[in-house]
Amino acid sequence: MIPIRDRGLERECSFTAARSSGPGGQNVNKVATKIELAFHIMSSQLLSDEEKTAITEKLATKINEDGYLKISSSESRSQAANKEAALEKLYDTLEKALIKPKKRKATKMPKAVKEQIKATKRKTSEKKANRRLDKSDWS
Numbered sequence: 463m464i465p466i467r468d469r470g471l472e473r474e475c476s477f478t479a480a481r482s483s484g485p486g487g488q489n490v491n492k493v494a495t496k497i498e499l500a501f502h503i504m505s506s507q508l509l510s511d512e513e514k515t516a517i518t519e520k521l522a523t524k525i526n527e528d529g530y531l532k533i534s535s536s537e538s539r540s541q542a543a544n545k546e547a548a549l550e551k552l553y554d555t556l557e558k559a560l561i562k563p564k565k566r567k568a569t570k571m572p573k574a575v576k577e578q579i580k581a582t583k584r585k586t587s588e589k590k591a592n593r594r595l596d597k598s599d600w601s
Contacts, residue, residue: 466556469508472549476500482536482544496536497544499552504529513560520559531555 482496503509503517503525518525525531533555535548 466560467553471501471506471508471552471556474501474506474508475549475552477545477548479541493541495539495541495544496534497541497548498532498534499545499548500530500532501552502528502530517556517559521555524555 476499478498478500479494480496480498481494503514506514509517517531521531531552533548533551535544535551537547538544
């Protein structure tokens with residue numbers, strides 16, 4: 463299976479530039495350096511059907527109603543650097559979504575632990591029973 467980063471997903475992404483609120487001083491008012499990346503998951507030719515369903519399930523809150531996963535980057539004063547950062551965020555997000563969780567192995571509780579729990583419960587029960595007997599002596 464080919465790693466996500468080696469598939470060339472940037473060909474299926476659309477990029478838009480906008481004015482950034484990040485660092486840059488007066489440059490912020492003049493140059494559109496913020497990059498917004500949009501990736502349509504279901505129309506991707508580079509992802510398998512299994513991967514598409516896994517991504518849509520795990521990233522359901524990050525995908526809009528049109529089916530686009532949107533990522534933005536405005537960390538740098540450079541549009542090219544922000545584009546690279548947005549792609550890096552996309553790859554990280556997709557890789558995390560495709561990690562399959564390990565199946566939990568059921569373990570048996572040791573007999574000694576069960577006995578210890580029973581003994582603790584028995585002591586608590588006796589203590590409370592003694593309190594009831596002590597209060598009946600008051601009347």
